[in-house]
Amino acid sequence: MEKGDPKPTVTESFPMSGGDGAHSYARNSSLQRGGLFNALNKSREAILANLDLRNPNFDRNNNIVRIADFGCSVGPNTFDAVKHIIDTVKLRFRQEDDVDDDLQDLEFHVFFNDQSNNDFNTLFKTLPKNENCFAAGVPGSFYGRVFPRNSLHIGHTSYTLHWLSRVPGENIGKQNSPAHKEQFEKDIENFLEARSEELVPGGLMxxxxxxxxxxxxxxxxxxxxxxxxxxxxxxxxxxxxxxxEEKAKTFSFPKYFPHFSEVKEAMERNRRFSVEMMEEIKHAYEDVDVGHELVVSVYRGLYHGVLVEHFGESSVDVLFDRFAEELTKCPLDDIKKTASDREYVIVLRRNLV
Ligand SMILES: C[S@@+](CC[C@H](N)C(=O)[O-])C[C@H]1O[C@@H](n2cnc3c(N)ncnc32)[C@H](O)[C@@H]1O
Known part of the structure; x- marks a missing residue:
């Protein structure tokens, strides 16, 4: 393979629950949604400060801005994330004296990326109408290349990078182990490497x-x-x-929840992007009324697919019933007060050389 050719990726796929039923991700993503809204002002400021409209890599002749949401899933979150970026780009155009005509002509090409077994049908059925905005789906793992080189202006991803490309080691039966951490670091490196090829120099992630x-x-x-x-x-x-019992003891979620400093180190290790903004912010659940039912629904929306694959369809309902019963013994409000769950918001800029 020649240097610069897209890398093949071997990634396991753990789709969120599709459709728009009671247990779908679309109807159980209010925590992620809260996080998106918590970060809006910060990411807006960073986009306005770092989007250089005079950069020759922005297609000013045609006034087309290409945006991608990586790990879009299904539901309103991806649409709101994209709308926020489009509104901010328009605001940025308005800040320039000489672009009034350009703003009229401005068009957006928006790409929704997720694994190929994501429920893209529901996603596109629920796509809001937006003039001057043209949508496309891009299937494939974001831990490898999914776009041609130098083709995107702004990338976005939310609540995705704690999903590992695979369960590390064979069935290790632990969560957040050193093996998970090692896999997380490799995955982030691959993610940033792929995005650095796909974004134009000066593009934002x-x-x-x-x-x-x-x-x-x-x-x-x-x-x-x-x-x-x-x-x-x-x-x-x-x-x-x-x-x-063997399967139960060895199960682990394909996830790693990093400490903030680990995220920071992973971002700073990559030399193809400059870190324009990186902050730890409060967790979305601080603003949401987190009841026992909500937690069980969130678990169903997130993990139904992973669990069915490991244990089979018939045992998963029994498992969730048991979980609902056990969880009622757990004082969620106390946990919420003392726990140190946090979120991060980061804006990276692709280096010019
Ligand atoms: C918790 S959902 C987040 C969805 C949405 N971004 C949001 O903020 O609500 C995580 C999404 O990341 C996707 N995902 C996980 N690993 C992926 C990969 N390697 N490539 C593409 N998508 C991936 C999952 O399929 C899922 O749709």
Whole structure:
């Protein structure tokens, strides 16, 4: 393979629950949505400060801006994220004295990327109408190349990079282990490498996601506590003979929740982007009324696919019933007060050389 050719990727795929039913991601993504809205002002300021309309790599002759949302899933979040970027680009045009005519002509080509088994049908059925905006779906793992080189002006991704490309090691039965951390670091490197090829020099990449305050062990976070309860339920239903004990003991989610400093280091290691803004912000659930039912629904929306693949369809409903029962013993409001779950918002700019 020649240097610069798109890298093939071997990535496992764990789609969110599709459709728009009660357990779909589309109807159970209010926590992520809260996070997106928490970060809007910060990312808007960073886009306005760093989007250089005189950069020759922006297609000013045709006035076309190409935007991609990586790991779009299904539901309103991706549409709001894209709308926020479009509105901010228009605002940036208005800030320039000589672009009034250009603003009239401005068109947006918007790409929605996710794994090929994401429910793109529902996504496109619910796509809001927006003049001057043309949409396309791009299937494939964002841990490798999914666009031609130098083809995008602004990239966005939210609540995606804690999803690993694979469960690290064979069935290790632990969460946030050193093997998960190692996989996370490799994955971020591949993500940034691929985006640095696809974005034009001077192009911007907005990254939002989940993290933990430095110094706090995963087990003391809200996510850590709830995941532990969930993994306990797996053992319970294994003991009841509903699933294999071996499978229950060795299951681990293909996820890693990094500390903020780990995210920072991973971003700064890449030399193809400059970090224009990186902040730890409060977690979305601080503003949401997190009840037991909501947590169970969120788990269904996120993990139904992973669990069916590992344990089979028939045991998953029993598992969620058990989880709902166990979770009611857990004082969510107390966890919310003390836990150190956080989010990060980052804006990167592709270096000019
Ligand atoms: C929690 S959802 C976030 C969806 C949306 N961005 C939001 O903010 O609500 C994570 C999404 O990332 C996608 N994803 C995970 N790994 C991926 C990969 N390697 N390539 C493309 N998409 C991926 C999942 O399929 C899922 O749709």
């Amino acid at each position: 907005i990254v939002l996601g989940l993290c933990i305050s430095d110094g706090v062990p995963f087990a003391q976070t809200g996510k850590g506590i709830v995941m532990e309860i969930f993994l306990g339920c797996l053992i319970d239903i294994a003991k009841a003979g509903i699933i294999s």
